[in-house]
Amino acid sequence: MSRVIENFLAVRAELESACRQCGRSVDDVKLLVVSKTIPIPVMMELYEFGVREFAENREPELAVKAAAMPDDIVWHFIGPVQSNKIRKVVKLAQIIHSVESKSQLERFERIAGEENKSPQILLEINVSGEASKGGMTPEELPEVADCAAKCRNVRFSGLMTMAPFEANEEELHSIFDRLRILNEQTGKACQMDLPILSMGMSGDFQVAVACGSTVVRVGSKIFEGIERISR
Numbered sequence: 001m002s003r004v005i006e007n008f009l010a011v012r013a014e015l016e017s018a019c020r021q022c023g024r025s026v027d028d029v030k031l032l033v034v035s036k037t038i039p040i041p042v043m044m045e046l047y048e049f050g051v052r053e054f055a056e057n058r059e060p061e062l063a064v065k066a067a068a069m070p071d072d073i074v075w076h077f078i079g080p081v082q083s084n085k086i087r088k089v090v091k092l093a094q095i096i097h098s099v100e101s102k103s104q105l106e107r108f109e110r111i112a113g114e115e116n117k118s119p120q121i122l123l124e125i126n127v128s129g130e131a132s133k134g135g136m137t138p139e140e141l142p143e144v145a146d147c148a149a150k151c152r153n154v155r156f157s158g159l160m161t162m163a164p165f166e167a168n169e170e171e172l173h174s175i176f177d178r179l180r181i182l183n184e185q186t187g188k189a190c191q192m193d194l195p196i197l198s199m200g201m202s203g204d205f206q207v208a209v210a211c212g213s214t215v216v217r218v219g220s221k222i223f224e225g226i227e228r229i230s231r
């Protein structure tokens with residue numbers, strides 16, 4: 001078995017164990033493969049193994065990979081989006097995790113309409129208030145969510161966050177709990193189902209699962225020991 005498949009199976013086993021420990025069903029948590037900087041042949045090994053969803057954080061790399069790889073792949077976009085890239089991202093990605101402001105949301109909504117697309121979108125929340133992280137503050141969320149709930153082209157589906165790299169377990173718990181509660185409050189306020197809570201990465205997905213994550217975005221742990229594309 002190849003290195004990447006071994007790693008993938010090991011991460012999946014860790015995810016299953018994390019689910020078991022908090023009494024959740026593994027079917028309720030998606031293991032999303034973050035393939036940024038990973039060469040296409042390595043991704044194709046995962047594809048052959050049955051993986052059909054990948055996440056990228058830069059539009060040019062997404063465009064190259066989407067053109068070269070099979071059509072039945074569902075592409076997730078998880079990176080910061082510059083306004084001049086929105087159209088390209090809308091054409092390629094079915095789920096966008098990183099909508100950061102009301103003005104950006106309005107652009108996505110307009111362009112999705114023009115392109116006749118209906119991507120799912122998540123609002124990215126900067127729960128910890130770290131200056132280097134993207135996303136809106138929890139205080140900005142109600143107004144943006146209200147706008148998202150009224151969108152007819154993009155489909156508002158939940159919230160996403162990234163925890164600070166250096167957070168300890170207690171801090172991670174409080175950040176991920178906070179996002180879950182914000183998602184529940186937002187769903188109630190907008191009277192809609194928000195099924196996606198995108199939180200947890202290689203270093204913290206166990207805690208995120210305990211706090212209710214429904215999508216963990218894992219890159220480095222799956223691609224440990226794999227040579228990356230330099231960029």
Ligand SMILES: *Cc1c(COP(=O)(O)O)cnc(C)c1O
Pocket residue numbers: 034036057078079162201202203217218219220221
């Ligand atoms: C790179 C990235 C991930 C994956 O992080 P790893 O620590 O490599 O698992 C998850 N989410 C976002 C937004 C990323 O940019």
